[in-house]
Amino acid sequence: MILASALLFVGFLAAWQWMPALFGIPAFIIPSVGTVWDEFLRMLGHDRLVFHTAITAMQVGIGFILGVLLGIVCGFALGLSPSAEFVLSPYILALQIAPKVAFAPLFIIWFGYTVYPKILVCILIVFFPIMINVLGAVRALDPDIVRLARAFTASRVQVFWKIELPAAMPPLFAGLRIAATLAVIGVLVGELVGGNIGLGYLLAFGEGAGNTAMVFVTIILLTLIGIVLYGLVVLVEGRVLHYLPARARLAT
Numbered sequence: 001m002i003l004a005s006a007l008l009f010v011g012f013l014a015a016w017q018w019m020p021a022l023f024g025i026p027a028f029i030i031p032s033v034g035t036v037w038d039e040f041l042r043m044l045g046h047d048r049l050v051f052h053t054a055i056t057a058m059q060v061g062i063g064f065i066l067g068v069l070l071g072i073v074c075g076f077a078l079g080l081s082p083s084a085e086f087v088l089s090p091y092i093l094a095l096q097i098a099p100k101v102a103f104a105p106l107f108i109i110w111f112g113y114t115v116y117p118k119i120l121v122c123i124l125i126v127f128f129p130i131m132i133n134v135l136g137a138v139r140a141l142d143p144d145i146v147r148l149a150r151a152f153t154a155s156r157v158q159v160f161w162k163i164e165l166p167a168a169m170p171p172l173f174a175g176l177r178i179a180a181t182l183a184v185i186g187v188l189v190g191e192l193v194g195g196n197i198g199l200g201y202l203l204a205f206g207e208g209a210g211n212t213a214m215v216f217v218t219i220i221l222l223t224l225i226g227i228v229l230y231g232l233v234v235l236v237e238g239r240v241l242h243y244l245p246a247r248a249r250l251a252t
Helices: 002-022 033-046 049-080 082-097 100-111 115-140 143-151 156-193 199-209 212-240 246-251
Strands: none
Touching (some): 033 049, 049 082, 049 115, 049 212, 082 115, 115 156, 143 156, 156 199, 156 212, 199 212
16 A cells, blocks of 8 residues: 555656646646755745744644644533533634634734734634534433443542543544644635745745745645644544544544
């Protein structure tokens, strides 16, 4: 399987290198792999590419962690308190329906051209998949299991740690997989709307300069950041949910 994936990747690179010229597609539309590589090397030396990549990765990491923590807390709080869910659900639904990217200009007005608008947009985008999955897991928990634990004199804290939290783990990691793919989008939107650092800034700069190769470089690096974050989630999931078969983990 690994060999097949490697061969497919090599074939993709070969097609990218020679197919555009073969079909007469100009380099400013689809630059070749060699052109993109040359631009990558140029950006390393002249455009502080490592610095901008590190800034974007840092914002993605912070926004992802804060969004996950907030989603877990709210998911459990709403799932364990039906009255709180009844009161807050209309407002949460309205916030969920509202386009998250539309908040980026508002955050920039409030906090200026700093890292905070990017992180806040990332938090908003990450928050909902986590909260919804945790809330659904708590709702789906069989109440008879909780009653049985209480009948054996289990405290509220013990019920949470021994029953409710483990039951929410598989759906939580399913939400983490989704959130990992969305976190980069949240930061990128903030950087595109207003920012002078980060890969989003380089992406907008390359677009304004008509430098297609520069745009390709930034897209590839943004994709790599998302892949690394997704890989970390899968790695942690394998450690935490080691008692589940691999097929069952992928199905959650």
